[in-house]
Amino acid sequence: MDVLLCAACGHRLTAPVRRLDEIPGPGGRDGLPGPGEARRPPALLPRGRYAVDPLPHGAPFVPAPKDREYDGVVPGGPWRSDARGLLVSAGPRGTYVLHPLDVVALDPHPDVTRHIGCCGPDGERGVNRLCRCGAEVAIAADDCTTAYATRLVPGAVRAVPA
Numbered sequence: 001m002d003v004l005l006c007a008a009c010g011h012r013l014t015a016p017v018r019r020l021d022e023i024p025g026p027g028g029r030d031g032l033p034g035p036g037e038a039r040r041p042p043a044l045l046p047r048g049r050y051a052v053d054p055l056p057h058g059a060p061f062v063p064a065p066k067d068r069e070y071d072g073v074v075p076g077g078p079w080r081s082d083a084r085g086l087l088v089s090a091g092p093r094g095t096y097v098l099h100p101l102d103v104v105a106l107d108p109h110p111d112v113t114r115h116i117g118c119c120g121p122d123g124e125r126g127v128n129r130l131c132r133c134g135a136e137v138a139i140a141a142d143d144c145t146t147a148y149a150t151r152l153v154p155g156a157v158r159a160v161p162a
Contacts, residue, residue, distance in 0.1 A: 058091035117143035
């Protein structure tokens with residue numbers, strides 16, 4: 001079991017969690033809203049577990065390589081399309097992916113544009129959660145259009161035995 005701490009101040013950011021070798025796919029939630037909740041997809045990970053995602057995640061987005069055809073699967077997580085064509089994530093690699101309820105004591109980012117989404121932040125506009133010391137530490141996705149997860153940013157956090 002590990003806990004993840006803020007690299008800047010040492011504050012505990014998670015409950016004790018056990019590392020998995022890979023992201024197993026949806027688990028934990030059935031996607032049905034509880035009292036006062038927005039509808040969202042199932043969580044990427046069950047409670048009490050975390051995984052390290054080797055693929056890039058979130059902002060910034062860059063044009064997709066021209067030599068690759070879009071086959072419906074976009075390596076590197078979230079993608080968008082705009083006037084530049086298909087965009088793929090060039091965000092941080094190695095994010096610590098957790099069930100949002102295993103993350104504790106994070107504050108919303110003061111830049112409100114990082115909280116955009118349909119019914120919650122979609123996590124595609126960069127770090128949107130801060131440690132109490134003010135360090136940018138996490139990307140929370142709590143929207144009906146994205147995977148339900150909180151990703152702690154490598155370099156901003158460190159894992160230690162619980």
